[in-house]
Amino acid sequence: MDEVEAAILFGALSNKDRLKVIRALVEAGPAGMNAGDIASKIGASPSRASFHLAALAEAGFVVRQRQSRSLNYRVDFDRVGGLVSFLMEDCCMGGCSQGGKPADNNRCSCKAT
């Protein structure tokens, strides 16, 4: 993953309502939730929730599937995990293990925690 793609993905997460959506879908697990329930859970209008869901879907964080009249959304854990890996490998791991000789005070809480 390069900086351009990662920047787009971070942009998709740079909104509190979209983070609420992801948290709700993570709690819901593989069963997912339909758009209306997501909207009421995060306290947004249907069209606003739809807008946020479209942004998350374009970034690949969620996938959707029609179930009768409703549209079911669920989180793509692999996609979220890919971004976590980017942050860990290019930021934390890089600082700890790259460059030959990491200095004494270059601690890395990503690995420790």
Next chain:
Amino acid sequence: MDEVEAAILFGALSNKDRLKVIRALVEAGPAGMNAGDIASKIGASPSRASFHLAALAEAGFVVRQRQSRSLNYRVDFDRVGGLVSFLMEDCCMGGCSQGGKPADNNRCSCKAT
């Protein structure tokens, strides 16, 4: 960390030049880099680099310190790690271990990778 704070931090990372800055500072390690060298490394004008550095500093991802005429910047690994933790605990871990009984197909590449 709540959604509002996390959204602000993700916003600070939602720009390719700012990600380049972080990558450069991670490579530089605890020695850090001064603003001018960062600007030329990422191919940005001094004022644009300064703008991006201010955004990263406000988010707490970088800290700065004057060294004679230059301003030295270095990455705060704890801060980056805190955001990684948010993604892992609230998104991946949540999906894998919360809610009592995670279903069979609820795999989590965040833990596997």
Next chain:
DNA sequence: ATATTAATTCAAGAATTATTGAAATGAAAG
């Protein structure tokens, strides 16, 4: 004091993103 180097701040305009409510789509039921 003046000049030089390093970096930031500011203001103005450009570009992107967010928000709202109304209209449109798609599926199911009467």
Next chain:
DNA sequence: CTTTCATTTCAATAATTCTTGAATTAATAT
């Protein structure tokens, strides 16, 4: 086939973020 329900799409506006270059602050040396 018309109605109803669920959700999206659209258009207009509002708000935020980005970009550029000129002016400003800060430290050092002459």
